[in-house]
């Protein structure tokens with residue numbers, strides 16, 4: 001433990017380091033910027049930059065980079081040396097305030113969803129001083145936002161920061177009504193990251209894994225996850241070594257990696273950090289994902305972060321635990337006293353309303369080609385968004401909704417406050433693992449995000465929709481004589497109006513999907529079904545109202561979502577076609593030839609022999625080869641059609657309806673052949689080999 005404490009955050013230019021290294025006036029000015037979101041003065045920036053550089057160089061850094069998150073969602077970096085050659089032939093190390101505050105990457109190769117075409121070709125990055133700079137691989141990384149010169153956000157971080165502002169402003173107003181004067185409210189996130197670890201030697205023999213992150217072929221293994229022995233099971237030595245190194249590297253970077261364990265599927269694991277402020281939590285999650293990949297390679301392993309690397313066993317998700325807090329209080333903590341309970345009820349109700357009104361946006365936030373394999377596949381929440389509150393809280397909500405008519409609002413409220421809430425048992429809340437959005441004691445756990453996703457989108461949306469409900473609340477109680485009464489009436493009316501979104505049963509059943517339909521809840525099955533809702537007038541208006549996206553920015557994200565989807569399926573389709581032609585077809589033929597030779601050899605050796613089994617196998621191989629040829633042709637045709645389709649939505653639809661469907665059929669016939677071709681003759685490692693190693 002001593003060592004952890006000593007090494008924790010040593011590679012981060014954090015508050016402690018700043019206090020130590022910055023002149024006190026500079027430290028104060030910077031703290032103000034960080035705490036209140038004030039712009040940073042260039043004079044201050046110069047001093048900070050110098051101290052940062054000295055510190056970074058002392059820790060072995062030679063370069064710096066603005067570390068940002070373009071619309072691809074993956075972090076980007078361009079390294080610049082601190083080097084400054086002098087006239088006399090020597091060189092010094094420099095880093096200016098200007099270089100700290102703003103950078104200018106060549107923006108033209110990042111997806112912009114048409115923003116750049118409409119506006120200005122260049123983009124710039126701007127330091128997000130609320131997320132500390134850190135050193136990674138001898139490079140000082142400065143977390144930044146990325147915008148076009150006309151101010152449009154070209155990244156994932158800018159809208160997230162805007163949404164945090166929006167929800168802070170509304171929450172402060174609500175708290176003001178409760179008599180609390182709070183300058184800032186923050187949203188917090190704890191991201192549980194699932195991933196697979198497989199052996200490098202297997203990975204390298206699977207072009208599908210290398211090019212697409214998932215297996216496009218593969219018969220089910222003889223043993224899957226049915227024995228349920230992997231979840232929380234003892235961690236194998238190689239994996240353990242990997243996890244230890246990962247923890248240590250993360251701790252140095254100030255990422256509070258806390259929990260690690262084996263997950264449900266063989267070779268699947270999870271890492272959960274301690275929660276922190278949303279933008280930092282997301283930076284940390286991206287950093288974690290990157291370190292997982294690089295550290296795995298030092299152990300002869302490959303870390304797969306795709307949502308569904310293997311068919312037939314669980315895929316990987318990324319639970320987004322979310323709450324909202326002042327600097328000393330979690331506003332989603334039910335608490336014990338009636339007064340603070342009313343406040344809790346208001347925040348809870350705001351979330352209920354937000355999730356119901358904007359189911360579509362939450363669904364869109366997690367929609368991707370990879371995640372489409374999980375949602376609704378009986379291993380992850382369904383594609384229908386609903387909320388789980390747990391028995392205790394549900395009782396409270398039901399009591400509020402059905403509150404007997406003869407009782408005054410006050411009486412119901414007092415009953416609830418005194419009798420029900422104090423008996424609230426936090427641990428009873430979280431035993432429904434099938435819900436997409438579950439209240440877990442003092443936070444909500446959004447379980448739909450996929451393992452590969454950048455959580456900025458989900459949190460941008462969560463923050464914005466909750467801001468909207470909090471604003472609705474403020475408007476509803478505005479000018480009321482009796483605030484508490486008005487607040488409680490809003491809670492009751494709002495819960496009543498939105499109770500359809502609350503579902504405490506098993507989300508994996510078909511009955512629920514039927515029931516959800518009756519309730520009028522959306523069931524957006526795929527990315528292609530979900531994406532068009534981004535352009536619904538109510539959603540455009542919402543983002544505009546809170547200054548999170550203007551219409552151009554919103555449209556850009558819609559374009560990028562469809563474009564990315566189409567590109568990914570195109571790569572998958574092409575990889576599949578290529579592998580079928582170059583590996584599977586030759587393997588099936590060669591094996592058929594081998595069997596034919598065997599038949600002939602047997603007959604030659606003894607003409608009376610009847611090689612029935614061999615003949616049957618040969619027939620199967622021959623039929624299989626024919627089926628493969630047929631399905632392959634269909635896949636190629638579907639790919640051609642999709643590639644030739646112009647309109648972005650239509651194109652994505654062709655990829656979904658025709659290319660994916662053809663891929664599924666081709667896979668089926670290829671996997672059948674895998675089942676009968678000898679291990680030696682099969683051209684790639686199978687699930688049995690990949691998923692079970694020591």
Ligand code: ADP
Nearest residue numbers: 188189190191272273274275321322323330443
């Ligand atoms: P689970 O039971 O889902 O496996 P845990 O209860 O261990 O998970 O915690 C899950 C995550 O929730 C952790 O990352 C934790 O830090 C985070 N978490 C706890 N409280 C909050 C909060 N107030 N806001 C955001 N995340 C939180």
Ligand code: MG
Nearest residue numbers: 192319445447
């Ligand atoms: Mg969880």
